[in-house]
Amino acid sequence: MSIIEVDGLAKTFITRERGAGLANSLRSFVAPRYRERAAVKRISFALDAGEVLAFIGPNGAGKSSTIKMLTGILYPSAGMARVLGYVPWQQRRLLAFHIASVFGQKSQLWYHLPPQDTFNLLARIYELDMNEYRKRRDFLIDVFDIADHLQTPARKLSLGERMRCELAAALLHKPSIIFLDEPTIGLDVIARQRIRDLIGQLNVEEGVTVFLTSHDAGDIEQVCRRAIIINHGEIILDTPVARMKRDYLKVKTVDLLLEDAADELLKIDEATGQRRLSVQPPGSIHEELLDTRGITILKVKGHGLKLEIDTSLSPLEPVIAAIMDRCHIVDMTIADPPLEEIIARIYNDKNIGTQ
Amino acid sequence: MQTFTARPKRSGRQRFLLVLHKYLAVLRVSAANNLAYLSEVFFRAMFLLVFIFVFLQLWTVTYAAKGVHELGGYSINNIIWYVAVTEIIALSLPPLSRQIDQEVRSGQIAYLLGRPCNYVLYRFAQYLGERLVRLAINIPAAAILAWLFVGPPPISLFSVLAWLPALFLALIIDYLIYVAIGLLAFWTEDTTPFFFVVNRLALILGGVLAPLAVLPQPIRGIAEILPFSAVFYDPASTLIHFNVSAFGWALLQQALTLAAAGALLFVFYTFATRRVSINGG
């Protein structure tokens, strides 16, 4: 059962062009020129109940416009969408009873009041039956472990505590779909993990469909099962996350701070003239060097060495073990490539594919 | 090693000029800042329009009811011009208390107190810049409206010349009062209520709505005792209804009020700086 159906949805913004200076202002008043900006260009997809979707794309890709159309805040220039059977921009209020939105950067909780009071207010807004509400509220307090924070004014809570209260608040009215925008932004590692776990748990236990936008690859990898990538208003990729990981997220950046000079681990390859990592695989008896296919040297400076490792060709562990064998590692950072890069890569691949 | 921290020797006159230029520069920047708000001009004019119109109606009806042409020596023309002048002064007040309040709360004041130039004087230059710009906006707006409604103003070159020092003293008194209120931020959560009440009292008892002689009793009695009239009534009556002896008394009252306000501010300021050094800013 499709819970969200999008068919050829498009949005073009028409704004009046305004130049700087008096002459231009007068001109734009008398003979206005309009500028069209196609934010969303005929996208189509469908979401089933219970799915956890990552909706990703760089800034200006058309993400917020799409979400606004799905929640009924914006009406499209063309195309159709149905959310829970409703046409969002025509039946916004009816739809609002069944969906929830959480913005990482904007809070729904009243700043000066304890979350408890915001919860009570929401109960009134969503016209919940008081008994049902209380049961639901207690359940969510338990799940999100926020019993200690309920009576503290929201402004005094840490970001992690506040985020959990926000999520609980959003789920009070048992929405079928929850739209999350950057839910883990600004959170520390532990808090981030906790939020991810909670979202996953709710999806499994309650069947809430999750529509997540995030710039954090970790959010996508751990929480979502399907990813739609949008760029320049078009859907570039619609694929299960597992496949995306396999095809595109397999590259890791490893930033090392070594005890010895980084140069000592490298050798110039006569064939290509490029520097390559020259270490022995751990526990090897021969002089044989580590297979460095898939390892690119990004940066060498003093004791610092930055590598890009394609984990499908060259698993991380042996490489790091080999380096550790050779010299002491003072500091190490392993990072996912930034989302923009993944998308650029996907875009490239897609282009190459179509040629 | 050369020491760059030693200040070069300057003559007294040179230092004075330097200081003067420093404050003039601050004044200029502050004025430029305020000129940016051109829409303010329009809105200020709108408010004055409503106000002057309503008061014209009020006084016309009142004079007719009493069957007189003059009250307390003021004709309708005089009284409208009087009200216009007091409003010019009243409306030109920048949000000084709020600014000081914010500076205290943000802790910025600790930084400013440490500056080489005296905080109070520095702040005064800023305030003057803002106030003068607002005055410059208000004067033509109010003057044109008043002229349209009741005709030319009853002023002479002499009264204008006398008005200037009275106005300047009034501006200083206002400054001292509202900085003191702003400094209350050291001790209270919110200074807005204090500003509000003082401002209203000053408006009524200072003679913004009518010259003191015309104010109804017992308000007139209270107003004559209190020094609020130094800010509004004194300069306005000097301009509109110039009278040498009255001018003399007005200046005296202003000077005394200034001294009192200055003393009050000094007390607040001392306590405030003490508070800063205790709390570390």
Add this chain to the structure above:
Amino acid sequence: MFVIKRFGHTLRFIGAYTAANVQAALEYRASFLMQVVSMAANDSIWLYFWWSYFQEYPLSHGWQLTDIVVIWTVSACGYGISACVFGNASNLATLIMNGGLDAYLGMPRNVLLHVCVSKSDPMAWGDVLFAVGAFLIFLHPNPLTFALFIVLALLAALIFTSFAVILCSLAFFLGNTEGLASQLMGALITFSTYPMNLFGGLVRLLLFSAIPAGFISFIPLQLLHHFSWLLFLALLGFTALILAFAAGLFQLGLRRYESGNLLGMQA
């Protein structure tokens, strides 16, 4: 039946928000108290001034001294209720300009109502306090008259709110009208606190139309002198009219907002 149920829901909704607003203000107890007291004091000072004024310079044409009290208290109470319960109405223009309306659009409630009740100006409770107090003290009303006073104040509150909504809704079409809105609101408040006797024909026309001060204080004054069903219905009618106009204008503008093509807005 359904209408009554919906009305009940709506009242409960408004009540819940007003309570939350008061709670939020009470988080800063001392400050709240000071604000309320200073506002009540401010109003009292003004009333005292005008009371003295009209005692020394009484108006003719059947003007009673207590009339100034009635005018002040009805308009102050009306404004106070409007600012306490529907306090966010004057903020509407800003919300339109910075996209803040989005959050309300995602809620299952009438957008305009939701926006208006979601914030409150705690100082305005001082106006209400002053108004009720002064009315009781100066006029010694019987319970029926007092009830009428409350009803009239409520109607005045609706007119004030509608006025603010109309002016702010212009932001949908004309860009930032915040300054204009606050100026005209100030004008409305000012005109509401002066006796109609002061104004001539053309101005009176204005005060019963574009700047409806006449409906806020003058007509209630007449009603409190001599109640007449005809006049009362006229007042109700006007209130309903201005409410409908405000709501309609807002809806029209909201449509525009939802197209995302607002003047000078970032998509």
